[in-house]
Amino acid sequence: MKLLPSPLMSLVIAITWLLLNNSVSPGNLLLAALFGISIPWFTDRFRGEDRARMKRPGTIIKLGLIVLYDIVMSNITVAKQILGAESKLNPQFVWVPLTIRDPHGIAALAGIITMTPGTLSADLTQDRTHLLIHAFNVDDEAELIAGIKARYEAPLLEIFE
Numbered sequence: 001m002k003l004l005p006s007p008l009m010s011l012v013i014a015i016t017w018l019l020l021n022n023s024v025s026p027g028n029l030l031l032a033a034l035f036g037i038s039i040p041w042f043t044d045r046f047r048g049e050d051r052a053r054m055k056r057p058g059t060i061i062k063l064g065l066i067v068l069y070d071i072v073m074s075n076i077t078v079a080k081q082i083l084g085a086e087s088k089l090n091p092q093f094v095w096v097p098l099t100i101r102d103p104h105g106i107a108a109l110a111g112i113i114t115m116t117p118g119t120l121s122a123d124l125t126q127d128r129t130h131l132l133i134h135a136f137n138v139d140d141e142a143e144l145i146a147g148i149k150a151r152y153e154a155p156l157l158e159i160f161e
Contacts, residue, residue: 005044010036018027056158063155067112072153074117081118081137092138093122095130096145100153105160106131112152 014036021028075077089159100106107127110121113133123132138144 004040006040006074009040013039030145047113051142053160055160056136059155059158061154063159066155067115068153072139074119078117079138089135089137090139091136092141093132093134094141095132096148097130098128098153100157100161101128103128105156108147108160109152113148 014032018024018028021076034143053124092136098106098109100109110124110131113121113131116134120130120134122134124130125132128141133148
């Protein structure tokens with residue numbers, strides 16, 4: 001087993017430790033290095049051979065900006081809907097057919113959907129071809145599915161497949 005099985009994860013853990021403690025004292029630097037090395041080392045055997053292979057860093061940044069924008073706009077939309085008439089709401093469960101097959105990409109898609117206010121990932125079929133989501137207000141099911149596939153799944157396909 002390598003000393004640093006995941007150098008990027010080691011770096012992220014170390015930086016996160018320093019940020020959480022708001023200090024770069026010698027003790028915190030030592031702990032950051034210790035955690036950055038030991039956590040990935042001890043957890044590496046749980047990751048197995050099925051590791052995420054991400055491509056296209058530009059697409060990752062673009063998707064991150066789209067998700068951030070959608071989270072802000074969805075917060076505003078949901079706030080308006082909550083303050084409006086309840087009779088105008090149409091909550092629904094919707095099955096979204098998936099093109100993406102990479103398990104890391106599917107997990108990322110489910111996470112993005114759940115982070116966006118007004119939507120929640122609820123289930124995944126055993127064959128990983130459909131994701132069940134709950135939406136707070138669905139005016140047009142086809143439009144909701146098309147939006148998820150275009151805004152989130154398409155970039156994730158570029159990143160993971």
